[in-house]
Structure formats: C-alpha cells, structure tokens
Amino acid sequence: MTLRLRNLGSGSSGNATLIEAHSGTTCSRLLIDCGLRVSEVKKRLQACDLELSDIDAVFVTHEHSDHWGHAASLCRRLGIPLWSSEGTMHAVLGEGADLDELDWNQATDGVPIDLGDLQLLPFTVPHDAREPLQLCCTDGDRRLGVVTDLGHASAHVVRALQGLHGIMLETNHDLDRLRLSAYPPFLKQRISSNLGHLSNPQSAQLLRDVMHPGLRLVLAAHLSERNNAPELARAALAPVLGCNQAEVPVADPEQGSDWWSV
Ligand SMILES: [Zn+2]
Ligand SMILES: [Zn+2]
Known part of the structure; x- marks a missing residue:
C-alpha cells in the first residue's frame, strides 16, 4: 500500500490537491478542491503523467472560489462524484438547486466516506464559509491530514x-x-479573525499540538503571496519539526509540490 499527495496549486489563485492510494493492483485518486480551470488541472496532471480521467472523485472543502472554482464542470465532464457538505453545495448552487446531471454526494463532519482504496474522514473547521470541512485520508495503514x-x-x-x-x-x-x-482594514480583520486563516505562529502551534514521532511529512500550504513568504513559513515550522528551515517543504502557489509519500 502507498498513500501519497501532490499539490497542484495552493493559495488564493486556486487550490487543488491530488491524493492517491495504491494497493498494488488497484488505485484510487481524489482531487481535493478545484480552484483551477479544468484546462489548467489537465496541464498540471500531465506534468506528472496523469490524465483528467485518472481522477475518481472530487471533494470540495468550501464554497470560496479558490476551492469550489471549476469542480462542478470537472465532475460533469468526467461523470465522477463530487463530495461536499450540504451547506457548501447550497452556497454555490442555491437552495433547492437543480443538480442537473451532477453526481453530488453529501459529506458530513465525522462520517467516513469510502472511495475504493481511500477512506476519507471530514471534519468541521472554523472559517467564514457556510459549512466548511477539511479532511483526513487513509489507505487503512497511513493517515494524511489536509x-x-x-x-x-x-x-x-x-x-x-x-x-x-x-x-x-x-x-x-x-x-x-x-x-x-x-x-483594507476590513480584509486584514477578516484574515486574522477566528474565522479567517492561520498565521505562521498559529500553524506552528497546531503542529506542536499534533506532533508525534510518526508524523514525518509536513507540507506548508495556502501561503498568502502578499502577506507571507516561504522562508517565513519555514522559519515558523522548522523549530517544531526539529529540522533545518531548508528542509520544510512549501507548496508553490503556481507549481504546487512534488509527490510526497506518507
Ligand atoms: Zn476560504
Ligand atoms: Zn482558500
């Protein structure tokens, strides 16, 4: 069994992350968020020798355009399931939405989702969206959090x-x-609020709270291009990891990351 992750793009210009579980004979691939145009997802998949048709399902964490983005059109085009909370779906498509050939599936905090070799466990996060969920993914052996x-x-x-x-x-x-x-002040207030985004010291504290000897891979992601820099994120996380700053991987807004196996 292998479980690995490749970020395809990270930050306000569009998020997309590929999770792959490989059993030796079968393989399941999940795309988390689709804030990139479908043509761009295709291009970034081709850079790692994959096609759009290699994606088995899409999970959207919340309705902000850098996450939901083009998820519905990708899922309609490929005929694959889209998972999100009900609140996220309603926030994008409206109440009583006509799902019109969209294979939408409801994700709920604490309720596991089986996707072949991958099992997902969504959990609620505090963010200024209607019903945001983030995820733990497992192949039954290793566990990866996003x-x-x-x-x-x-x-x-x-x-x-x-x-x-x-x-x-x-x-x-x-x-x-x-x-x-x-x-503008309202935007600074929004970002730094309890329902905004994690600052570097908050991320370091969260990492401290979940750190244990088995946690080997930490990929820093969703950096603000204006209000952060890779070296600042690395400087915050390296002391928690007990490594050199240069060893902390950071997802690039445009290029994403390499494959990382856990
Ligand atoms: Zn957001
Ligand atoms: Zn975002």
Whole structure:
C-alpha cells in the first residue's frame, strides 16, 4: 500500500490537491478542491503523467472560489462524484438547486466516506464559509491530514488531526506583513479573525499540538503571496519539526509540490 499527495496549486489563485492510494493492483485518486480551470488541472496532471480521467472523485472543502472554482464542470465532464457538505453545495448552487446531471454526494463532519482504496474522514473547521470541512485520508495503514482555510485550531480540529503520518497545513500569513500590508482594514480583520486563516505562529502551534514521532511529512500550504513568504513559513515550522528551515517543504502557489509519500 502507498498513500501519497501532490499539490497542484495552493493559495488564493486556486487550490487543488491530488491524493492517491495504491494497493498494488488497484488505485484510487481524489482531487481535493478545484480552484483551477479544468484546462489548467489537465496541464498540471500531465506534468506528472496523469490524465483528467485518472481522477475518481472530487471533494470540495468550501464554497470560496479558490476551492469550489471549476469542480462542478470537472465532475460533469468526467461523470465522477463530487463530495461536499450540504451547506457548501447550497452556497454555490442555491437552495433547492437543480443538480442537473451532477453526481453530488453529501459529506458530513465525522462520517467516513469510502472511495475504493481511500477512506476519507471530514471534519468541521472554523472559517467564514457556510459549512466548511477539511479532511483526513487513509489507505487503512497511513493517515494524511489536509487542513487549510481555518481561523484557529479548535479543540475539534486538534482532535481530528491526532495520529497523522503526514499533513498539508495552512501557513497563511506573517502577522507583521499582514499588519503593514496595503489590504483594507476590513480584509486584514477578516484574515486574522477566528474565522479567517492561520498565521505562521498559529500553524506552528497546531503542529506542536499534533506532533508525534510518526508524523514525518509536513507540507506548508495556502501561503498568502502578499502577506507571507516561504522562508517565513519555514522559519515558523522548522523549530517544531526539529529540522533545518531548508528542509520544510512549501507548496508553490503556481507549481504546487512534488509527490510526497506518507
Ligand atoms: Zn482558500
Ligand atoms: Zn476560504
């Protein structure tokens, strides 16, 4: 069995992350979020020798356009299931939405989802969206957490992320850069609120709260291009990991990341 992750793009310009579980004979691939145009997803998949048709399902964490983006058109085109909370679906498509050939499936906090070789466990996060969910993924052996877009690490989040072997973790902003940035005050307030995004020290604290000897992979993600920098995110996480700053992988907004096995 192998469980691995490849980020295809991270941040406000569009998020998409591929999770793959391989049993030796069968393989399941999940795309988490589709904030990129379908043609762009195709291009980034081809860069790792995959096609759109290699995706088995899409999970959308919440309705913000950098996450939901083009998920519905991708799923309609490929005839594959789209999973999200009911609140997320309603926020995008409206109440009483006509799903019109969209194979939409309801994801709920704490209710496992079986996708062949992959099992997902969604959990609620505090973020200014209608019913945001983030995820733990497992192949039955290893556990991988994906957690971005949260204003703080609630006790629920910390509990959900125990016992991981790998995590893709939001390190959204540096506090000084955000304070000094040209963003209007309401936006600074939104980002730094309890329902906004994790600052570098908040990410480091969350990592401390879930750290154990089996957690080997930490990928920093969803960095603000204006209010953060890879070296600042690395400087925050490296002391928790006990490694050199250069060893902390950071997902690039445009290029994403390499494959990381957990
Ligand atoms: Zn986002
Ligand atoms: Zn968001």
